Amino acid sequence: MLATRALSLIGKRAISTSVCVRGGHGVAKVEDYTLPPYFDRRETPLPDVAYVQQLTSEQKSLKEKEKGSWAVLTNEEKLALYRISFKDSFAEMNQGSAEWKSVVGGIMFFLGFTGLVVLWQRKYVYGPTPHTFDTLYKEQELQRMLDMRINPVEGFSAKWDYENKQWKK
Amino acid sequence: MRGLLAKRLRFHLPIAFTLAITTALAFKYTVAEPRKKAYADFYRQYDAVKEFNAMREAGIFESVRPSGE
DSSP: OHHHHHHHHHHHHHHHSSOEEOTTSOEEOOOGGGSOOOOOOSSOOSOSSOSOOSOOHHHHHHHHHHTSOGGGOOHHHHHHHHHHHOSSOHHHHHOOOSHHHHHHHHHHHHHHHHHHHHHHHHHHTOOOOOGGGSHHHHHHHHHHHHHTTOSTTTSTGGGEETTTTEEOO | OOSHHHHHHHHHHHHHHHHHHHHHHHHIIIIIHHHHHHHHHHHHTOOHHHHHHHHHHHTOOSSSOOTTO
């Protein structure tokens, strides 16, 4: 896994960090912002660029050693080469965080705030309710619904006892 | 790194199908069948003319007024 990841990256690194020769005028320095960004993602395991772009002299000599046989590399050297190319390992990038607690707390806080806003609105913004909400009007509406036999099978009128003129027990 | 989707599907697909079929059966036998029975029972003893006359007396129709008027 480590070897395949490193091996596939050599070709890409060669393209992205090589210097550009333009029109015989010499080399153009590759600016950091012109390169693709590096990010650790489970879905794209091989980012477009290596993590460390400017190598120290030790790292450069290690890279030279990498060109030879890999069997002679020690484990520390292999790890150092990995860390040059990548920032987090898969285990590190996949670990969860406690961020969800802050998110849930923020959600509940803003829901509460919205509730306060709604209460204020009811008191100071809305006008009086229409006459159709008066108690007498509502009673007449209800009687008319029962007369029309609204939902007589399972719903509204099914629960009214027409013989005794009361709700069914 | 190979066959990640296949492995996931192998695990999740039977569960998905079982849950879907179970939900459908549960809905059928707790909601659909009782509802069909309720309608059948209601209309078995339904006297349309009697109900019509009761509604007419209540005064909700515009084409036929209650018999008193």
